[in-house]
Amino acid sequence: MPSSLRRLFATILVFCEPSDVRGLWDKHFDAMSEDYRRNDPSNIVAEQKVLIDIRNMLQSMGKDIKSFPLPDIDEEFDNATGVEREIFEESVIEPNKEDINLADSLNTDQKAAYEKIMSVVHGDEGGVFFVDGPGGTGKTFLYRALLATIRGQKKIAVATATSGVAASIMPGGRTAHSRFKIPLSIDDGGYCTFTKQSGTAKLLQSASLIIWDEASMTKRQAVEALDNSMRDIMSRPDLPFGGKTVVFGGDFRQVLPVVRKGSRAQIIDASLRRSYLWDCMTHLKLKRNMRAHSDPWFAEYLLRIGDGKEKANADGDIRLPDEICVPCTGKKGSDLDKLIDNVFPSLGANMSDPNYITSRAILSTRNDCVDRVNLKMINRFQGQEMLYRSFDCAVDDPHNYYPPDFLNTLTPTGLPPHLLKLKINCPIILLRNIDPANGLCNGTRLVVRGFQRNVIDAEIVLGQHAGKRIFLPRIPLCPSDDEMFPFQFKRKQFPVRLSFAMTVNKAQGQTIPNAGIYFPEPVFSHGQLYVALSRSTARKNVKILVIPDGDNKKTCSDESKKKRRHVNTYTKNIVWKEILTS
Structure with missing residues (x-):
């Protein structure tokens, strides 16, 4: 479609360093303007509409069309003239029909959080909240209800998340780094890179609510940079986030911010819990209703793992439920094949079904393990x-x-x-x-x-x-x-x-109905086992292959134990309890 070609053209301008931009434009203008020329044969009108489309795309990628040798734009053709692009994009987001009535379906904890946040929004008094709860407690459900209500009132709500996947779940969601222009490398006392006169600044000034999901996995310096910038643009340096209503959400049982070569103390220090903003937040807890859960035993088991309360053996390892384990025979290749068969059954018959492909994945701790699984899978894949x-x-x-x-x-x-x-x-x-x-x-x-x-x-x-x-x-x-x-x-x-496979850290924020877990070596950081096991909501949809290390390999492949239906499987569960209790 011409719209896809226009987006490709904008992507090439920004990322691909083309040597002859005008030649590229002249060569592909007819294909990029076909839809507009069908409705209006005027080449001038079509050219202006294509240029405006490309300008908007370039702006969303952080670039100005004037920096490229393209024809000039006549602003008379732009129906958004006079409105900042960022504000225009947010103001045209319509609540989904299914989201409009979500507020009536909230449970007790969600309803209390919803009413508390909405009362602050309506009072225009500002407030900072942290919605805390393990996976499956309905944090995203709550966000969608808040966004639908506020957008239904023709107000602006900004939805962001630390990860792209978590952002894509929310209507109008963007990654926090792209929305707030947060530098990739940031130190204490930093600021976002938008200026006081920019469209981003005007959007945040106009917003009635700002949501930042998965904040537990971002560095506190990023949140503090947003705080510093908003105090500045709102000209209210004495109030957190300049007096705006901001809702953070997350689960500190999950993986924490990545600090390259960081020690345990450095990673915890980078967490939002160590920020000066933590004590400014109103903490709203969502609890899981075990009786309503499809697999209450597994939900309780996951919480014990996340809290570090699951009973461990003398080596500090916890036992995994027999029914989720793929028995280890000591033959690494064939064991991995068994895991793949469990997670991707009847692969040949379902390869063209996107729901089948995207509803399952295998998680591992390191990129080299992920690459090994992906190579096996693409070789199995036909076509x-x-x-x-x-x-x-x-x-x-x-x-x-x-x-x-x-x-x-x-x-x-x-x-x-x-x-x-x-x-x-x-x-x-x-x-x-x-x-x-x-x-x-x-x-x-x-x-x-x-x-x-x-x-x-x-x-x-x-x-x-x-x-x-x-x-x-x-x-x-x-x-x-x-x-x-x-x-x-x-x-x-x-x-x-x-x-087909991805790292545990990459999977955080995703729901994977059929999850395989491949641990040729134990987890190495806080919350990784909890994240891996909790991507699916029922144990029948989780399969895990643990390759014992060193001395245990002989035990695993021992002939007498091969004949047993289940061999007890143990693995490490790393939980830094100081991040959960501070």
Whole structure:
């Protein structure tokens, strides 16, 4: 569709460093304007509408169309003239029909939180809240009710989340970093990068409510930067967030902020619980109704794991329920095949069903384990295959100390592999914020619908933008961690990875109805086991393969125990209780 081509054109301008922008425009204008020319044969009108569309897309990606050599825009053709783009985008979001009456369906805890927040919004007095509750207690349900009510009153509500996946679940959701322009590297006392006169500042000044979900997994410095900036733009330096009503949500049983090479103390210090804002917040707790839960025993078991109260053996390991374990025989390859068969039954007959593909995934702790599973899965997957090789280079390397063959062997965290093998209908996950306003966030899950030499045709399959078809080009990518290599590394590749499997940290915020868990080595950080096990709501839909280490491998493969239907399976559960009780 022409709209998809316009979005591809904007993406190429921002990310792909084209050498002849005007030539690209002239060559593809007819295709990009076909829908407008069908309704109005005037080339001038069509050109202006296409340019305005592309300008809006570029603005949502943080760029100005005036920085590119394109035809000038006549503002008379812009129906949003005089209104800041950010405010216009938020004001046109209509509440979903099914969300309008959600307030009448809230349980007791949700209703109390809803009324408390709405009373502050209506009083225009400002307040800061933290909605605390384990997965399945309806935090997202509460957010949707709040958003629908406020937007139904023609007021502005800003919905954000730390992760792209969590953001996509909320109507109008954006990642907090993209919405608030938070720097990727930030220290104490920092500010967001928007100015007082920017559209973002005017949006926040106009907002009646701001929601930030999964705040427990963001660094406190990011939240404090938003606080500093909002005190400034509201000219109320004495009030938290300048007197605005802000709702944070999260679960500190889950994984905490990532601090590269950080110690336990450093990770906890980076948590929101250690922020000066924590004591300013009104804490609203949501409890799980065990009697209404589809599997109350499993829900209680998960809470004991999350709270670190599950009984451990002499080695400090906890026992996993027999019915969720894939027995370990000591043959790593065949054991993994059994796990895959449990999570992806009848794969060949269901490959074209997006609901089947996206309702299941295998979780592991490290990227190399995830890559191993994804490689197995794509080899099992039938259909047309395409291999995409990256173009790698070391920046400022005139003597070729780092040849491409060496760089091809590297797969830094957050970057796609050098050799990307894709097949029609296979699931992929986006690794960069391409266009957050339209659902293309880091963490968005898609299904491949087609491919050409320099573009992937994909469909968003989860969240509010599900069903939208988009084109992804190759883009230059650099590792987010500058200290990873002694040189600056650039890889030009499609910004996606296969997502049959993903890391536990990446899965936080997602519901995965059929979850497999692959632990060739134990978890290594707070909350990882809890997050992995709690992605699905019932134990019948969870399967876990634990590979015992060292001495236990012999025990696992012992012939006498092979004959038993179940072998007790133990694994580590890391819980830093000081983050739960402080």
